[in-house]
Amino acid sequence: MTRSYYGTVLALTLCCVGIASEADAADTVRIGVSCPMSGGSSDMGISLRNGVSLAADEINQWAGGVLGKQIELVVRDDMANNDVGKQVAEELTKTQKVSATIGICNAGVGAASMDIYQSAKVPLIIAVSAGTPLAEKHASSPDFYVFRNSPRDEIQAPVIVNEALKRGLRKVAIFADTTAYGESGLGYIEKALAANKLPAVTVQRFPVGVKDLSDQVAAAKAVGADVVLAWTVGPEAAVLAKSIAKQKWGVQVIGSWPLSWRNFVDSAGAAGEGALVVVSFVQQASFLNRNAFILAYQKKFGEKTIPAPMAAAQGYDAMMILYQAIYQAQSDDPVKIKAALENLDRRVSGVITTYQRPFTTSDHDALTNNMLVMGIVRHGQIDYAYKEDAMRSFSVQRKNTAN
Numbered sequence: 001m002t003r004s005y006y007g008t009v010l011a012l013t014l015c016c017v018g019i020a021s022e023a024d025a026a027d028t029v030r031i032g033v034s035c036p037m038s039g040g041s042s043d044m045g046i047s048l049r050n051g052v053s054l055a056a057d058e059i060n061q062w063a064g065g066v067l068g069k070q071i072e073l074v075v076r077d078d079m080a081n082n083d084v085g086k087q088v089a090e091e092l093t094k095t096q097k098v099s100a101t102i103g104i105c106n107a108g109v110g111a112a113s114m115d116i117y118q119s120a121k122v123p124l125i126i127a128v129s130a131g132t133p134l135a136e137k138h139a140s141s142p143d144f145y146v147f148r149n150s151p152r153d154e155i156q157a158p159v160i161v162n163e164a165l166k167r168g169l170r171k172v173a174i175f176a177d178t179t180a181y182g183e184s185g186l187g188y189i190e191k192a193l194a195a196n197k198l199p200a201v202t203v204q205r206f207p208v209g210v211k212d213l214s215d216q217v218a219a220a221k222a223v224g225a226d227v228v229l230a231w232t233v234g235p236e237a238a239v240l241a242k243s244i245a246k247q248k249w250g251v252q253v254i255g256s257w258p259l260s261w262r263n264f265v266d267s268a269g270a271a272g273e274g275a276l277v278v279v280s281f282v283q284q285a286s287f288l289n290r291n292a293f294i295l296a297y298q299k300k301f302g303e304k305t306i307p308a309p310m311a312a313a314q315g316y317d318a319m320m321i322l323y324q325a326i327y328q329a330q331s332d333d334p335v336k337i338k339a340a341l342e343n344l345d346r347r348v349s350g351v352i353t354t355y356q357r358p359f360t361t362s363d364h365d366a367l368t369n370n371m372l373v374m375g376i377v378r379h380g381q382i383d384y385a386y387k388e389d390a391m392r393s394f395s396v397q398r399k400n401t402a403n
Contacts, residue, residue: 028072029332032092032101036080040235043261043307044105048128050301051315052102059323066326074098078109085109093120099332102318107131107180118145122334125149127318128311131184145338147364149318151280155369157188159278160254163374164227172200173225175240177232178207185231185256201225213243221249230255238267245271260375260382262307272377279375280352281313282382286393293351317350324348354396368400
């Protein structure tokens with residue numbers, strides 16, 4: 001039933017093309033996928049890869065591929081390592097000669113590899129990393145090849161700060177790791193606090209891989225913080241939650257989207273209960289596209305719970321957007337695909353939203369703040385923090401062009 005439903009969705013919402021003949025079977029459109037499938041960032045990398053793979057399978061099965069060719073994914077593990085990510089970008093653009101790449105989960109990897117895509121004139125759709133600078137470095141160039149289908153730090157941070165203020169919490173402790181991701185998030189959290197004339201009472205930094213944060217937690221508790229704003233990846237966020245629990249400190253934790261990963265929820269256990277997290281997607285019943293996506297993902301990969309639901313959903317949508325761009329360009333030439341991405345003339349029904357011109361020549365970010373909701377860790381799952389957000393999820397939130 002799930003696959004049949006998706007066949008209908010593709011037939012109705014995307015431009016279907018003819019089924020590839022046997023003679024065309026070896027002729028594929030090659031799409032790169034760069035993500036970490038090992039280490040502490042593997043939840044988002046594996047989820048991204050699976051979301052892209054699910055979309056590609058649907059396109060190949062139900063639309064016959066694109067331009068009479070099957071979509072072939074060239075998947076590489078960048079290990080969340082900047083140097084490896086750079087090597088992957090070199091391989092995908094120069095050796096594998098992909099038409100475009102979907103991926104980049106870590107801001108540091110993105111910073112190390114995006115110039116390669118730019119110089120090769122190969123579109124890169126960042127479907128996970130939220131690092132704002134990744135979409136800014138070449139933004140002034142009229143020939144900008146980096147696109148993003150994830151909520152950047154700049155729009156997540158104010159949502160987190162506003163949530164604290166809404167709850168009457170004003171003594172803010174910021175916990176941010178020392179990666180490029182942590183640095184970017186810290187800057188935007190401090191900017192959002194400054195807009196409310198509210199300085200943090202303490203800022204605690206720590207490296208990825210830290211095993212205990214007891215000293216930093218004790219310092220934040222000592223200065224009277226009543227809320228912890230966390231900006232780090234899942235395993236380190238779990239270390240933070242457990243360090244807080246050890247000191248029996250009933251402080252509210254609010255964080256960026258890695259607090260929705262299974263390697264946070266599972267590792268933190270009871271210590272993570274009640275943590276709030278800003279997300280673009282919650283794995284719960286919603287409008288039809290989301291429901292069908294969840295069921296198809298569970299069936300294909302045999303997982304009841306998606307490790308990083310946002311990464312999977314955004315990866316799926318990125319592949320569908322790219323499919324539409326290739327069809328519109330009537331070419332798998334990267335330059336023509338880039339031009340089509342900036343001027344899509346048909347809507348794309350995705351999991352996060354329905355995309356109507358997600359990108360323009362001056363705006364390469366597809367998601368806006370109205371698409372974000374506050375999630376909460378409840379009974380070991382990510383739930384909606386507010387009933388009104390759960391109800392709002394049954395309607396599609398379109399891009400806010402005023403953002």
